[in-house]
Amino acid sequence: MKSSTETKLKGAQASPENKKRYAAEVAKMEALGEKFTTNQFGKVSVGAFASRCEFSRSVLENGALAGQFTADVARIGLATVDNLSRLRKKTDDKQKIANDLQKQLNLKTAEVEVLRKKVEELTKRVRELQLRDTDSIRSLEHMLATGERFFL
Known part of the structure; x- marks a missing residue:
């Protein structure tokens, strides 16, 4: 469980912690052979991945990890099977x-x-x-x- 000081980190203070969690989650996905999940429009589900990393989606969309996230999505790919069966x-x-x-x-x-x-x-x-x-x-x-x- 997180201490109260960890949950209150914001901005530049939270960035190193976010990067660690992001890197760990990407490494875990690669080790398991998983791909990024998609939303109903067939695009990467930013919110789903952000919640796995325990931070807000804005970190992946506008923050320091935005470029890295885009590159990792292109490199690892998207899981589209769920959308196909749903459709x-x-x-x-x-x-x-x-x-x-x-x-x-x-x-x-x-x-x-x-x-x-x-x-x-x-x-x-x-x-x-x-x-x-x-x-x-x-x-x-x-x-x-x-x-x-x-x-x-």
């Missing part, structure tokens, strides 16, 4: 969603077709009833005017 899983999930939506679309399209046919039949029936009603009105008017029944 495959994401693609599979999206494909499943797309298939489910396609099935729903097909069902709804079939329902719409059934309803269109029903509307067509009902529209035809309404026209027939309106025509019959018109004929009944003519027949009634003829009967009232002449006193005779008229059948169509």
Whole structure:
């Protein structure tokens, strides 16, 4: 565990300690054959490596170790397997969603077709009833005017 004086080191005082931890972590990675982890965009995960070294990401981005970090990333390389499998899983999930939506679309399209046919039949029936009603009105008017029944 760190003493309270070590945790309070900042700036130039912390730089030698940061360099030691950085060098130890890089040596450990090389010994184990590990590569730098990547973020969701396929770039080096600066924050993940900084937390392994127990300092903030700004030390690697803007501090004295920025140039060394860039060179070490280029030399050691990036671990991209995790992103590839993550992207495959994401693609599979999206494909499943797309298939489910396609099935729903097909069902709804079939329902719409059934309803269109029903509307067509009902529209035809309404026209027939309106025509019959018109004929009944003519027949009634003829009967009232002449006193005779008229059948169509």
